[in-house]
Amino acid sequence: MVSTKRLSARNRPARENGSERRAELLAIAGELFATRGFLATTVRDIADAAGILSGSLYHHFDSKEAMVDEILREFLDDQRQANAKIIEEAEDPRTALTELIKRSYAALRQHPAAIAIFQNEANYLAQFERFDYLPGVADEFEKTWLKVLQEGQKSGVFREDLNAKLTYRFIRDTVWTTVHWFNPSGKLSIKSIADQYINILCDGIVAR
Amino acid sequence: MVSTKRLSARNRPARENGSERRAELLAIAGELFATRGFLATTVRDIADAAGILSGSLYHHFDSKEAMVDEILREFLDDQRQANAKIIEEAEDPRTALTELIKRSYAALRQHPAAIAIFQNEANYLAQFERFDYLPGVADEFEKTWLKVLQEGQKSGVFREDLNAKLTYRFIRDTVWTTVHWFNPSGKLSIKSIADQYINILCDGIVAR
DNA sequence: TAGCCGAACAAGCAAGTGCTTGGTAGAGTG
DNA sequence: CACTCTACCAAGCACTTGCTTGTTCGGCTA
Numbered sequence: 001m002v003s004t005k006r007l008s009a010r011n012r013p014a015r016e017n018g019s020e021r022r023a024e025l026l027a028i029a030g031e032l033f034a035t036r037g038f039l040a041t042t043v044r045d046i047a048d049a050a051g052i053l054s055g056s057l058y059h060h061f062d063s064k065e066a067m068v069d070e071i072l073r074e075f076l077d078d079q080r081q082a083n084a085k086i087i088e089e090a091e092d093p094r095t096a097l098t099e100l101i102k103r104s105y106a107a108l109r110q111h112p113a114a115i116a117i118f119q120n121e122a123n124y125l126a127q128f129e130r131f132d133y134l135p136g137v138a139d140e141f142e143k144t145w146l147k148v149l150q151e152g153q154k155s156g157v158f159r160e161d162l163n164a165k166l167t168y169r170f171i172r173d174t175v176w177t178t179v180h181w182f183n184p185s186g187k188l189s190i191k192s193i194a195d196q197y198i199n200i201l202c203d204g205i206v207a208r
Numbered sequence: 209m210v211s212t213k214r215l216s217a218r219n220r221p222a223r224e225n226g227s228e229r230r231a232e233l234l235a236i237a238g239e240l241f242a243t244r245g246f247l248a249t250t251v252r253d254i255a256d257a258a259g260i261l262s263g264s265l266y267h268h269f270d271s272k273e274a275m276v277d278e279i280l281r282e283f284l285d286d287q288r289q290a291n292a293k294i295i296e297e298a299e300d301p302r303t304a305l306t307e308l309i310k311r312s313y314a315a316l317r318q319h320p321a322a323i324a325i326f327q328n329e330a331n332y333l334a335q336f337e338r339f340d341y342l343p344g345v346a347d348e349f350e351k352t353w354l355k356v357l358q359e360g361q362k363s364g365v366f367r368e369d370l371n372a373k374l375t376y377r378f379i380r381d382t383v384w385t386t387v388h389w390f391n392p393s394g395k396l397s398i399k400s401i402a403d404q405y406i407n408i409l410c411d412g413i414v415a416r
Numbered sequence: 417t418a419g420c421c422g423a424a425c426a427a428g429c430a431a432g433t434g435c436t437t438g439g440t441a442g443a444g445t446g
Numbered sequence: 447c448a449c450t451c452t453a454c455c456a457a458g459c460a461c462t463t464g465c466t467t468g469t470t471c472g473g474c475t476a
Binding site: 265 | 432433434435436437
C-alpha cells in the first residue's frame with residue numbers, strides 16, 4: 001500500500017530541501033564553476049573543497065548539472081524580479097536605464113559566481129534539455145532593456161539615430177563582462193564603476 | 209655521429225611545416241574550440257570533422273594544446289603588429305583610438321575563432337606553462353590603449369575626469385565580446401557596428 | 417531504548433579521455 | 447628498382463570522468 005503520509009520539511013530528503021550544508025555545497029560548487037569553468041571542475045574537486053568524498057555529493061544533488069541549474073535559476077529569478085520592479089517604478093526612460101545599469105552592477109556583488117557561469121557556460125549548457133529556459137530568459141532581458149531605450153528615443157531623451165538593439169548589446173556586454181576583472185577587494189568600488197560607465201554612456205568620452 | 213644534414217622545407221615532418229592539410233585541420237579545430245569550448249571538444253571530434261581517425265591528428269600536431277597554442281599565437285601576433293602600426297601612423301589620439309577600435313572589429317572577420325577562444329579559454333589555458341605568454345600579451349594591449357587614452361586627455365580631446373584604465377576596460381569588453389553574437393551573414397555589417405560604437409563612445413546616447 | 421534519518425564513507429563501474437604504437441598505401445625520387 | 451616521405455589506419459593503453467551501490471554512525475524522537 002502506498003503511504004499517504006505527507007513529507008514534512010524535516011522528512012524530505014536533503015536533495016530537495018534547503019539545508020544549510022546543501023547551500024554551503026552549492027556556494028562552493030558555484031565558485032569553482034565560475035573560476036575554472038563547468039567542465040574543468042570535477043565532482044571530486046567540489047567534494048575536496050567541501051572536505052567530503054565525491055560520492056557524498058549525490059546525497060544532496062541529483063547530478064553535477066543539477067547544481068549549475070539551481071545556481072543559475074536562483075540568480076536569473078532574482079534579476080528578473082528586480083528588472084520588473086525598476087520598470088514599474090521608474091518615472092522616465094533615463095532613470096529607468098540608469099537604474100537597470102546600477103542594478104546589474106549591484107548583482108555583481110550578490111551573484112558573482114552565477115553571473116560568471118551564465119556568461120561563460122550558457123552557450124554550452126543550452127545544448128541540454130534541462131537548460132532550455134536559458135535562451136528565453138536572455139530574450140526577456142533584451143525585451144526589457146529595449147523597451148526602455150525605445151521609449152527614451154520616442155520621448156527625445158535618447159538620440160534617435162541609434163540602433164536600439166545594438167545599443168542594448170553594447171551595454172549588456174560591458175556590464176556583464178565586468179565580472180571577469182572586477183576585484184571586490186580592489187580600489188574600485190562597484191558603485192564608482194557603475195557611475196563612470198553611466199557617465200560615459202550618456203555623454204561620451206570626448207571633451208566639450 | 210649526429211647528422212649535420214639541414215632539413216629542407218620538403219623534408220621537415222608535417223608537424224613543423226605549413227602544409228595545406230595541416231592548415232585545414234587547424235581551421236577545423238579552431239572552429240570547434242570556438243563554438244564548443246576547448247575542453248568540450250575532443251580530439252575525436254576534430255578528427256571526425258576532418259574525416260580521419262583521432263590518432264592521425266598526431267601526425268600533424270604534438271598535442272591538442274599545441275593546436276590552440278598555434279591558433280592563438282597567429283592571431284595575437286597579427287593584432288600586435290596591427291596595433292603598433294596604428295600607433296605609429298595616427299596623427300592624433302582621437303584618430304588613433306578610432307583606428308584601434310576599427311582594427312579590433314575588423315579582426316572579428318579575420319580571426320573569429322581565435323578571438324572567441326582567446327576570450328573564453330585564456331583564463332583556463334593560463335594555468336599551463338605553455339601559455340605563460342598570455343598575460344603578457346594582454347598587458348601589452350592594455351598599455352597601447354592606455355597610452356592613446358592618456359595622451360588624448362592631456363591634449364584635451366578626451367574628458368579629463370575619466371579613469372583611463374576603466375575606460376579602456378569598457379571599450380575592450382564591448383569590442384571583443386561582440387564575437388559572441390556577431391553573425392557574418394546577418395543584417396549588420398562589422399563596419400556599421402564599429403561606426404555605431406565609436407559614435408556612442410565619443411558622444412554618448414543622450415540627445416542634445 | 418529501539419528505530420529512524422541525515423550525512424557521510426569506501427569501493428568501484430562504464431564510458432570516455434588524450435595520446436602512443438606499429439603498420440600500410442601511394443606518390444615521388446635517386 | 448629500391449628508397450623515402452606523407453598521410454593515414456587500427457588497436458589499444460593509462461587514466462579520468464560522472465555516478466552508483468552498499469554500508470556506517472551519531473543524533474534525534476516516539
